[in-house]
Amino acid sequence: MFLARGRLCTLGSRPKFLKTICASKILGLSTSAKMSLKFKNAKRIEGLDSNVWIEFTKLAADPSVVNLGQGLPDISPPVYVKEELSKIAAIDSLNQYTRGFGHPSLVKALSCLYEKFYQNQINPNKEILVTVGAYGSLFNAIQGLIDEGDEVIVIVPFYDCYEPMVRMAGAIPVFIPLRSVYTKEELQVIADLCIKYDTLCISDEVYEWLVYTGNKHFKIATFPGMWERTITIGSAGKTFSVTGWKLGWSIGPKHLIKHLQTVQQNTVYTCATPLQEALAQALWIDIKRMDDPECYFNSLPKELEVKRNRMVHLLESVGLKPIVPDGGYFIIADVSLLDTDLSDMKNSNEPYDYKFVKWMTKNKKLSAIPVSAFCNAETKLQFEKFVRFCFIKKDSTLDAAEEIIKAWSRLKF
Amino acid sequence: MTKRLQARRLDGIDHNPWVEFVKLASEADVVNLGQGFPDFPPPDFAVEAFQHAVSGDFMLNQYTKAFVIIIEPFFDCYEPMTLMAGGRPVFVSLKPSPNQDGELDSSSSWQLDPTELASKFTSRTKALILNTPNNPLGKVFSRAELELVASLCQQHDVVCITDEVYQWLVYDGCQHVSIATLPGMWERTLTIGSAGKTFSATGWKVGWVLGPDSLLKHLRTMHQNSIFHCPTQAQAAVAQSFEREQLHFGQPSSYFVQLPQAIQRCRDHMIQSLKSVGLRPVIPQGSYFLITDISEFKSKMPNLPGAADEPYDRRFVKWMIKNKGLMAIPVSIFCSVPHQELFDHYIRFCFMKDESTLRAMDKKLQKWKDELRP
Numbered sequence: 086m087f088l089a090r091g092r093l094c095t096l097g098s099r100p101k102f103l104k105t106i107c108a109s110k111i112l113g114l115s116t117s118a119k120m121s122l123k124f125k126n127a128k129r130i131e132g133l134d135s136n137v138w139i140e141f142t143k144l145a146a147d148p149s150v151v152n153l154g155q156g157l158p159d160i161s162p163p164v165y166v167k168e169e170l171s172k173i174a175a176i177d178s179l180n181q182y183t184r185g186f187g188h189p190s191l192v193k194a195l196s197c198l199y200e201k202f203y204q205n206q207i208n209p210n211k212e213i214l215v216t217v218g219a220y221g222s223l224f225n226a227i228q229g230l231i232d233e234g235d236e237v238i239v240i241v242p243f244y245d246c247y248e249p250m251v252r253m254a255g256a257i258p259v260f261i262p263l264r265s266v267y268t269k270e271e272l273q274v275i276a277d278l279c280i281k282y283d284t285l286c287i288s289d290e291v292y293e294w295l296v297y298t299g300n301k302h303f304k305i306a307t308f309p310g311m312w313e314r315t316i317t318i319g320s321a322g323k324t325f326s327v328t329g330w331k332l333g334w335s336i337g338p339k340h341l342i343k344h345l346q347t348v349q350q351n352t353v354y355t356c357a358t359p360l361q362e363a364l365a366q367a368l369w370i371d372i373k374r375m376d377d378p379e380c381y382f383n384s385l386p387k388e389l390e391v392k393r394n395r396m397v398h399l400l401e402s403v404g405l406k407p408i409v410p411d412g413g414y415f416i417i418a419d420v421s422l423l424d425t426d427l428s429d430m431k432n433s434n435e436p437y438d439y440k441f442v443k444w445m446t447k448n449k450k451l452s453a454i455p456v457s458a459f460c461n462a463e464t465k466l467q468f469e470k471f472v473r474f475c476f477i478k479k480d481s482t483l484d485a486a487e488e489i490i491k492a493w494s495r496l497k498f
Numbered sequence: 499m500t501k502r503l504q505a506r507r508l509d510g511i512d513h514n515p516w517v518e519f520v521k522l523a524s525e526a527d528v529v530n531l532g533q534g535f536p537d538f539p540p541p542d543f544a545v546e547a548f549q550h551a552v553s554g555d556f557m558l559n560q561y562t563k564a565f566v567i568i569i570e571p572f573f574d575c576y577e578p579m580t581l582m583a584g585g586r587p588v589f590v591s592l593k594p595s596p597n598q599d600g601e602l603d604s605s606s607s608w609q610l611d612p613t614e615l616a617s618k619f620t621s622r623t624k625a626l627i628l629n630t631p632n633n634p635l636g637k638v639f640s641r642a643e644l645e646l647v648a649s650l651c652q653q654h655d656v657v658c659i660t661d662e663v664y665q666w667l668v669y670d671g672c673q674h675v676s677i678a679t680l681p682g683m684w685e686r687t688l689t690i691g692s693a694g695k696t697f698s699a700t701g702w703k704v705g706w707v708l709g710p711d712s713l714l715k716h717l718r719t720m721h722q723n724s725i726f727h728c729p730t731q732a733q734a735a736v737a738q739s740f741e742r743e744q745l746h747f748g749q750p751s752s753y754f755v756q757l758p759q760a761i762q763r764c765r766d767h768m769i770q771s772l773k774s775v776g777l778r779p780v781i782p783q784g785s786y787f788l789i790t791d792i793s794e795f796k797s798k799m800p801n802l803p804g805a806a807d808e809p810y811d812r813r814f815v816k817w818m819i820k821n822k823g824l825m826a827i828p829v830s831i832f833c834s835v836p837h838q839e840l841f842d843h844y845i846r847f848c849f850m851k852d853e854s855t856l857r858a859m860d861k862k863l864q865k866w867k868d869e870l871r872p
Contacts, residue, residue: 181535181536181700228505230505329729356703357701
């Protein structure tokens with residue numbers, strides 16, 4: 086399981102690794118040079134302006150491209166989820182501000198749902214925070230708990246925003262490559278280290294429901310000694326296939342959540358009300374039928390497992406070696422076996438997979454995401470032959486992808 | 499956990515007045531004239547736009563040791579946000595020049611002292627935050643006042659962040675002027691707007707910033723490393739609502755014409771009602787708030803219950819909630835701590851309310867007036 090989940094741990098600050106980035110302001114320059122200094126960006130975002138999504142989303146925006154890149158479902162969200170939002174849009178009071186840390190009916194629903202997994206009561210007001218997407222939870226957790234000079238362990242490959250968010254807090258990411266899947270035993274090793282070094286754990290579990298046959302999702306916060314040091318992040322977008330709703334949540338002990346709340350009250354303050362109410366209603370519908378095959382938490386992984394198997398088979402049939410994911414909705418494959426001629430691609434400094442994806446988007450009208458986007462500078466080379474395909478797509482999209490891939494392989498052989 | 503948990507950037511900014519006052523409003527049975535949200539619906543076309551957005555194309559369910567001058571009174575979040583960024587706020591107050599004739603003051607009589615304002619700028623001043631129309635005062639900065647601010651920003655090469663969320667809510671024929679339109683200002687100004695205030699839909703949480711690419715690119719970097727996107731359907735609904743307004747712009751059917759007309763009536767109703775119990779409201783030129791001088795009450799009831807150094811206006815508001823069933827917001831929360839005493843005899847009322855709420859307010863005020871009679 087590569088990209089479905091990334092984990093962060095902090096080891097706190099160690100003087101020998103402290104780096105201070107200084108940019109001294111030089112006085113006494115002419116007005117125009119002085120102007121350009123003052124209008125320069127704040128140090129905290131230095132070097133963080135490029136972004137793989139902005140670059141590749143633009144490329145894939147051409148409607149003739151079959152887009153298996155960004156994790157954007159093109160399947161329909163569940164009918165009842167859309168219906169709830171439609172009903173709620175007409176209710177006057179739900180078009181105005183709600184509670185900043187989470188709409189009351191939503192935090193109650195989240196508390197009820199997750200109590201089943203944590204085997205403990207979760208205080209909806211003090212131990213849950215609703216944020217603008219899981220991105221918002223990551224931002225609040227990093228800004229609220231991580232100081233300049235702190236070290237943060239990031240496991241490679243990682244969801245790309247972890248590195249710039251850690252750097253933006255003035256902290257130092259420490260990268261550790263993943264070598265095996267997240268078995269219970271490996272999570273225990275991580276937990277033991279967090280406890281031994283008195284470290285926080287930020288656990289991004291947005292794909293928690295998307296686990297395939299023979300696998301189980303374990304919440305590290307449920308391991309002994311971990312609740313008090315873990316923030317667990319979830320996402321409405323991934324849970325109900327509504328990425329455009331931009332609602333996420335953080336769950337954790339109140340002595341940590343309160344600091345995320347401080348960041349929230351000094352940034353976005355509150356999240357959109359009608360979307361929160363609709364999400365609460367949708368959650369209640371599924372909470373009442375957790376063991377039912379119709380429950381979206383059960384039906385979606387079943388539906389996606391079929392698509393996963395289809396993609397695996399397709400990629401294997403053309404000689405690519407996909408890595409079969411145990412969860413999430415992405416699959417990575419080594420594309421160097423296609424031996425594509427990329428000599429006419431400009432910008433030879435880019436990793437192979439960046440050039441490959443751009444070439445494939447332009448020439449084959451199929452888009453994906455280069456896996457080196459999920460690596461730090463030092464490990465990019467290890468992953469540059471891999472490309473990531475998203476399979477939470479309707480059948481007609483997968484049919485179109487299949488046609489392209491099959492035609493491509495016929496050309497070669 | 500043995501080590502300190504929170505990041506240093508949160509020091510001193512963990513307390514938030516809204517969390518306290520919103521909670522109070524929900525616990526008590528009050529007429530809520532506190533937090534600034536309309537208690538009437540958004541216009542039909544906006545609601546329809548949102549309904550259309552949420553039931554239309556299902557793909558809309560998918561995938562938005564520097565100094566900062568802050569003019570007091572200010573919307574409270576400017577200070578903690580500046581601190582969280584490691585900046586240092588420098589405050590300069592609007593001051594009233596009271597009427598000699600005993601008539602009610604207008605927000606226009608609250609002004610900046612040009613010499614004092616100029617003295618706040620140094621070579622380390624990075625930005626100035628402007629808010630017009632102003633919350634809590636309701637002041638609409640005149641062109642001349644903006645020209646003063648603009649000339650200082652240009653002279654000292656300072657970025658101007660201007661919060662213009664109430665730009666459509668101006669009364670008595672007052673004109674809202676965007677400082678970014680003044681000569682020399684576009685390249686150094688970030689202008690902020692809000693769908694919540696424009697279309698009376700505060701729960702949609704869509705806002706925007708306009709400015710030159712050279713500044714916006716840095717905001718985009720922040721955006722992509724914080725929340726990345728804003729909700730799709732809400733943005734689609736706002737877009738559609740603006741398209742509708744463009745067709746009606748400047749005409750009597752425009753929401754931007756009708757809304758200020760309707761809200762001006764609410765403003766005037768509230769002013770008359772507050773006067774009847776001896777409160778002295780300052781007539782706002784814009785926004786959905788007015789502030790009221792409670793000096794008479796301060797001199798008659800100086801010792802209201804509260805914490806040791808709690809400013810008078812906060813104690814007064816809590817007393818008013820408990821004893822008079824009316825909710826307002828103490829103006830000292832919109833001031834820097836050292837200047838709270840200058841403003842602790844003012845409270846802020848929101849008049850962006852339905853007729854029924856204003857009638858409920860009248861009932862409470864009538865009861866209060868009866869209790870005042872000897």
